Amino acid sequence: MKKLSKEILARDAKRNIGEEVLGAIREIKAGGGRRFVVQVSQATEARIKLGQSQADFAAMLGVSVRTLQDWEQGRREPSGAAKALLKIAVAAPKTVRKVLAAA
Template sequence: MRRTESIRPANFASLYGVAVSFCHSKRRSVMDHEIESFQKDLLASVRQMKAGKTARTTEVKLSTAAEARAKVGVSQRAFAQLLGVSLRTLQDWEQGRRRPTGAAQTLLRVASQHPEALRDLQSI
């Protein structure tokens, strides 16, 4: 006949504590490794930035409306009034949600090529 020993509550608690402690230390070492890796990557990035190296560059092309407004040098509200359109319409043109049509395209082209003409209109 084989005799088995039952785990007493005190023994079970100590075994459970060891297991939990092991899991926490394992998690902690993984987290420590992740933090260390992050710090190394961050330091490398800072060194690259200081050296003038870039991983990628992003160029944002201005819409014709935004470019024209920038050349005239006025706020969105003032530019919209000069063009005779609502502020929302101008914002839609600048964000690329809508495109100006017909006469508005021509007026934007004039504003872009001759910003002083619209500045003169502003004073009227």
């Protein structure tokens, strides 16, 4: 066994993992700890508001699932027309669903 591994094992033998986890939980409940904010793309927001899967939403927009995933993950930007449709879908999801279902 390497010396580094022996040092790590000796250090870890002295730790009380359960107490460390409970301490972390107490800190979080008290308002401490790190906080992460995840930005949701316009495409994701629109899809969630319409309550559709990626496959269904992509089919509704007439794009591939891969293109929708690229938009949602920020790898690509939707075209101007797609951006406009996404804005409308976020603002009025019921209307978009009704209009596109009739098309």
